[in-house]
Amino acid sequence: MFRERLEKAQAAVAAQFDHVLAQMDDVPVVRAMAHATHGGKRLRGFLALETARLHGIEPAAAIWPATAIETLHAYSLVHDDMPCMDDDDLRRGLPTVHRKWDEATAVLAGDALQSLAFEMVTAPEVGPGDVRAKLARTLAIAAGAQGMVLGQALDIAAETATVPLTLEEITALQQGKTGALIGWSAMVGPRMAGDDTAPLAAYATALGLAFQIADDILDVEGDADTVGKATGKDADAGKATFVSLLGLDGAKSRAADLVQSACDALSIYGKDGETLRDAARFVVARKS
Amino acid sequence: MFRERLEKAQAAVAAQFDHVLAQMDDVPVVRAMAHATHGGKRLRGFLALETARLHGIEPAAAIWPATAIETLHAYSLVHDDMPCMDDDDLRRGLPTVHRKWDEATAVLAGDALQSLAFEMVTAPEVGPGDVRAKLARTLAIAAGAQGMVLGQALDIAAETATVPLTLEEITALQQGKTGALIGWSAMVGPRMAGDDTAPLAAYATALGLAFQIADDILDVEGDADTVGKATGKDADAGKATFVSLLGLDGAKSRAADLVQSACDALSIYGKDGETLRDAARFVVARKS
Numbered sequence: 284m285f286r287e288r289l290e291k292a293q294a295a296v297a298a299q300f301d302h303v304l305a306q307m308d309d310v311p312v313v314r315a316m317a318h319a320t321h322g323g324k325r326l327r328g329f330l331a332l333e334t335a336r337l338h339g340i341e342p343a344a345a346i347w348p349a350t351a352i353e354t355l356h357a358y359s360l361v362h363d364d365m366p367c368m369d370d371d372d373l374r375r376g377l378p379t380v381h382r383k384w385d386e387a388t389a390v391l392a393g394d395a396l397q398s399l400a401f402e403m404v405t406a407p408e409v410g411p412g413d414v415r416a417k418l419a420r421t422l423a424i425a426a427g428a429q430g431m432v433l434g435q436a437l438d439i440a441a442e443t444a445t446v447p448l449t450l451e452e453i454t455a456l457q458q459g460k461t462g463a464l465i466g467w468s469a470m471v472g473p474r475m476a477g478d479d480t481a482p483l484a485a486y487a488t489a490l491g492l493a494f495q496i497a498d499d500i501l502d503v504e505g506d507a508d509t510v511g512k513a514t515g516k517d518a519d520a521g522k523a524t525f526v527s528l529l530g531l532d533g534a535k536s537r538a539a540d541l542v543q544s545a546c547d548a549l550s551i552y553g554k555d556g557e558t559l560r561d562a563a564r565f566v567v568a569r570k571s
Numbered sequence: 572m573f574r575e576r577l578e579k580a581q582a583a584v585a586a587q588f589d590h591v592l593a594q595m596d597d598v599p600v601v602r603a604m605a606h607a608t609h610g611g612k613r614l615r616g617f618l619a620l621e622t623a624r625l626h627g628i629e630p631a632a633a634i635w636p637a638t639a640i641e642t643l644h645a646y647s648l649v650h651d652d653m654p655c656m657d658d659d660d661l662r663r664g665l666p667t668v669h670r671k672w673d674e675a676t677a678v679l680a681g682d683a684l685q686s687l688a689f690e691m692v693t694a695p696e697v698g699p700g701d702v703r704a705k706l707a708r709t710l711a712i713a714a715g716a717q718g719m720v721l722g723q724a725l726d727i728a729a730e731t732a733t734v735p736l737t738l739e740e741i742t743a744l745q746q747g748k749t750g751a752l753i754g755w756s757a758m759v760g761p762r763m764a765g766d767d768t769a770p771l772a773a774y775a776t777a778l779g780l781a782f783q784i785a786d787d788i789l790d791v792e793g794d795a796d797t798v799g800k801a802t803g804k805d806a807d808a809g810k811a812t813f814v815s816l817l818g819l820d821g822a823k824s825r826a827a828d829l830v831q832s833a834c835d836a837l838s839i840y841g842k843d844g845e846t847l848r849d850a851a852r853f854v855v856a857r858k859s
Binding site for chain 1: 595596598599600601604646647650653655656673674675676678679680681682683685686687688689690693694699700701702703704705707708710711712714715716717720721723724725727728
């Protein structure tokens with residue numbers, strides 16, 4: 284069921300990108316935006332669509348925040364890959380934007396993708412004004428200097444730190460860097476419906492941390508062709524990760540505990556929450 | 572009257588930045604954001620506050636979009652100053668963010684400033700949800716790949732173009748690069764009040780173009796100490812500007828005509844529009 288819903292979400296998000304980007308002028312910066320929004324697991328978009336379904340929101344409304352969060356995620360990857368940041372040549376198996384075009388195009392395409400995320404999340408199709416305003420405001424907070432950007436900044440500072448980060452510091456870093464957007468994605472359903480966001484917030488906190496631990500494991504165990512980006516970078520850089528702090532077995536066992544916590548948080552959804560439980564299991568089992 | 576209102580707007584926007592940034596963690600990226608939002612003419616913030624006043628909107632509500640547009644403008648300057656873009660060391664008389672910190676901090680501080688702009692424009696104090704959603708959506712469109720970023724991309728393409736731009740192309744470039752945000756600022760009042768935006772849209776189109784022509788004139792006639800950034804760059808780069816295309820006298824006469832058009836567009840406001848008329852006159856008479 285999860286695989287099927289994830290694939291449906293991937294197709295729906297891709298179609299929405301095609302629809303939106305086709306309306307824009309055919310200039311290099313727009314082509315770079317299209318390139319950057321291509322591919323990916325679409326986990327965030329899936330979470331938005333699936334939690335919307337759980338809360339009785341129409342897919343035609345939910346596709347907008349689902350695509351918005353993938354747009355915001357894409358912008359963060361474009362900027363994160365730049366030479367002054369992580370300096371990556373490969374992303375999702377394709378050349379990064381600054382490699383295929385240039386750095387100026389990477390800055391501008393990332394900037395325009397962030398704007399586009401806010402344009403999408405406030406689309407008239409999303410619903411009443413207060414819902415659109417709430418989605419935009421919470422997205423801005425999750426993306427900004429108290430959320431994702433703070434995590435990115437801590438991550439870069441960690442690379443030049445003389446003392447490796449502690450487990451507590453790495454957890455805080457992750458909660459900003461990937462946790463904030465994953466949390467926002469999982470709360471799309473209850474936010475749009477005006478329902479309680481607490482169960483899905485708890486689910487997303489555990490899921491996000493499990494996701495990052497799995498990423499650190501992949502960086503050690505995966506190969507670049509399967510993962511779609513360079514691997515072994517953290518160990519080469521002597522950077523503290525969940526694996527370096529907990530050991531490979533410790534990290535795997537921690538990830539398994541978190542999957543259990545994520546599943547437990549969904550108890551009020553009963554059997555309807557099964558797809559999200561499968562998603563949590565997938566996140567730690569994935570190979571890319 | 573205009574000078575007084577501009578100074579009041581500058582003080583109100585500065586106080587709002589202090590208020591908002593003081594609530595954030597004291598980390599380098601937040602310090603860089605504070606640095607980047609310091610100073611400036613605050614013309615966009617003034618336009619938002621003044622048009623809000625004309626349409627009966629409370630200053631306590633209007634200060635949020637006014638500060639939001641200055642935040643968005645600040646982000647665009649931080650990224651525009653980077654080595655891969657305009658490569659400037661000086662902005663508003665201070666070192667640019669990538670010079671005072673580094674390029675990664677400039678990318679991240681700019682990114683977080685864009686998020687912050689959308690957080691501010693959807694603040695509960697702004698008003699009902701539909702007003703906040705409308706402001707966020709129109710801001711996203713003005714900032715993105717069909718507005719400001721498109722103008723920036725055309726500007727960078729122009730620098731490496733073998734054939735200089737025509738007057739028509741430069742006008743289109745300006746309408747994106749500075750016109751989109753100036754237009755948004757001037758429409759804050761009628762948008763918040765649910766009134767007709769057409770007169771202020773016409774005013775802003777003429778004002779924005781006059782502003783850019785005045786900038787090109789300053790690049791030729793101004794000195795860096797007064798202007799607060801490097802001058803003479805366009806001529807050195809052999810770049811087409813309104814001055815290179817119209818001549819210095821032609822550019823001045825064109826700017827004067829545009830000021831007249833801007834003033835004429837305000838006829839429905841009668842004497843109440845006098846401060847905005849003064850603003851248009853100021854824009855072409857300024858020395859920085």
